[in-house]
Amino acid sequence: MTKIGLEIHCQLTKLESKLFCSCKANYRQYEPNTNVCPICMGLPGTLPRINQKAIEKATTIAMALNCSTPDHIAFFRKNYFYPDLPKNFQITQLNIYGETSIGGSGMIMVGDKKIRITRIQLEEDPGRLIYEGSSSKNQITLVDYNRAGTPLVEIVTEPDFENPKQVRDFLNILSDLLENLDVSDPGLEGAMRADANVSIEGGNKVEIKNIGSFHDLEKAVHFEITRQESLHSRAIPIAQETRHWDDKRKITISSRSKEEELDYRYFLEGDIPWVEISKDLQEKLKAEMPESISSKKERYISKYNIPEQVANVLSSDKFYSDLFDSSHTEKNAKEIANIITTDLMGLVDTTEKRNESKLEPTHLQDLADSIVSGKLTRTNAKNALYEIVKTGKNLSQIISELDLGNVSDENELIKIIDQVISEEPQAVEQAKSNPQTINFLVGKVMQKTKGKADPKLTLELLQKKIS
Numbered sequence: 034m035t036k037i038g039l040e041i042h043c044q045l046t047k048l049e050s051k052l053f054c055s056c057k058a059n060y061r062q063y064e065p066n067t068n069v070c071p072i073c074m075g076l077p078g079t080l081p082r083i084n085q086k087a088i089e090k091a092t093t094i095a096m097a098l099n100c101s102t103p104d105h106i107a108f109f110r111k112n113y114f115y116p117d118l119p120k121n122f123q124i125t126q127l128n129i130y131g132e133t134s135i136g137g138s139g140m141i142m143v144g145d146k147k148i149r150i151t152r153i154q155l156e157e158d159p160g161r162l163i164y165e166g167s168s169s170k171n172q173i174t175l176v177d178y179n180r181a182g183t184p185l186v187e188i189v190t191e192p193d194f195e196n197p198k199q200v201r202d203f204l205n206i207l208s209d210l211l212e213n214l215d216v217s218d219p220g221l222e223g224a225m226r227a228d229a230n231v232s233i234e235g236g237n238k239v240e241i242k243n244i245g246s247f248h249d250l251e252k253a254v255h256f257e258i259t260r261q262e263s264l265h266s267r268a269i270p271i272a273q274e275t276r277h278w279d280d281k282r283k284i285t286i287s288s289r290s291k292e293e294e295l296d297y298r299y300f301l302e303g304d305i306p307w308v309e310i311s312k313d314l315q316e317k318l319k320a321e322m323p324e325s326i327s328s329k330k331e332r333y334i335s336k337y338n339i340p341e342q343v344a345n346v347l348s349s350d351k352f353y354s355d356l357f358d359s360s361h362t363e364k365n366a367k368e369i370a371n372i373i374t375t376d377l378m379g380l381v382d383t384t385e386k387r388n389e390s391k392l393e394p395t396h397l398q399d400l401a402d403s404i405v406s407g408k409l410t411r412t413n414a415k416n417a418l419y420e421i422v423k424t425g426k427n428l429s430q431i432i433s434e435l436d437l438g439n440v441s442d443e444n445e446l447i448k449i450i451d452q453v454i455s456e457e458p459q460a461v462e463q464a465k466s467n468p469q470t471i472n473f474l475v476g477k478v479m480q481k482t483k484g485k486a487d488p489k490l491t492l493e494l495l496q497k498k499i500s
């Protein structure tokens with residue numbers, strides 16, 4: 034049997050500042066080594082000060098993953114020497130004196146499969162090492178400490194996964210959940226990283242380190258299972274080892290075994306007193322927790338009669354569900370859900386595009402109303418949406434600028450219908466004996482109006498004329 038366990042590192046990208054100092058948590062926008070201070074550089078005489086918001090966000094994650102949350106948490110020093118770690122130790126958590134990590138055991142359902150969470154830790158991220166140079170001979174390594182000290186949550190699972198698909202489904206659920214909690218933007222480069230351990234047929238456990246994205250995690254697990262199965266089928270023993278994920282070659286490679294836990298010489302971080310997370314605070318965090326994805330989905334289906342598939346898409350992405358919740362009314366909910374999941378999704382499928390989008394909730398209301406009232410065809414509504422996302426202009430302006438409006442003036446439409454009737458006598462006769470064929474005439478009217486006639490009204494008028 035295949036057993037897979039995960040250790041997921043998730044940056045709390047929605048926080049303002051680092052875990053123990055006031056440097057920015059959003060290190061990505063700065064020139065290398067400018068988002069630093071004596072605290073995150075570990076200069077002698079400095080003292081860390083805990084970011085209370087980080088404690089709260091991490092506790093919220095623990096609650097959402099059904100973990101126990103202790104009243105007091107402690108931090109530990111994990112000692113090791115590496116260029117990305119200016120202090121020569123990382124401040125992290127460890128359950129050595131009982132449960133002192135931010136989250137204890139929990140679980141999450143992935144379909145019918147229960148995935149147990151072992152624990153959740155709050156810790157600081159190290160700096161970034163950037164390797165440059167074309168060959169191993171003249172390669173140089175650059176160090177950027179902007180990331181050093183940014184808040185990171187480590188989520189450790191039990192080895193409950195049996196195949197890569199379960200891993201992928203779990204990661205999808207987890208990244209939607211973190212986004213919905215407004216703690217992290219999983220789409221940012223490096224925001225989600227992971228280690229995995231894999232064993233097959235009760236054999237030795239192999240750890241895969243250094244997997245830089247969720248996308249690669251599934252690939253790495255898949256590769257490792259195939260590698261182990263190939264060894265197993267040839268009766269070659271599988272070594273217990275640590276392997277690294279090579280994201281260029283998409284393979285795992287054996288690496289010199291890293292330190293054992295003992296070698297880290299963990300000890301209690303004396304510069305940070307135990308942090309109390311009172312029952313009152315826990316109650317408050319629970320009450321302030323955003324509506325869960327499953328409850329949103331349930332609400333969309335039961336209240337607005339939105340099809341399950343659409344409700345699924347809408348509820349699992351915070352960007353879309355926020356947009357939906359701030360724009361719909363009871364009357365146009367279905368139509369707005371439809372616009373978001375069929376037309377908008379293709380226009381704003383990346384974080385950058387979402388940030389650049391000029392779309393406001395009122396735009397969606399106007400669009401939905403125009404479709405419902407027959408003022409715009411769906412095709413033209415889609416064209417208008419494209420313009421709105423790009424320019425932010427209001428709908429009526431776009432309709433007149435691009436001449437998208439329907440021919441809804443009855444007299445004008447009747448003139449065109451009369452014209453079609455005189456041009457297509459044969460089709461008219463046919464429609465009289467076989468009402469189904471009237472659609473041919475509707476099509477002709479559409480052609481003449483370049484798709485701008487209201488199809489419902491056209492059909493009604495045509496029926497009246499030839500009956």
Ligand SMILES: [Zn+2]
Binds near residue numbers: 055056069072073074
């Ligand atoms: Zn700092």
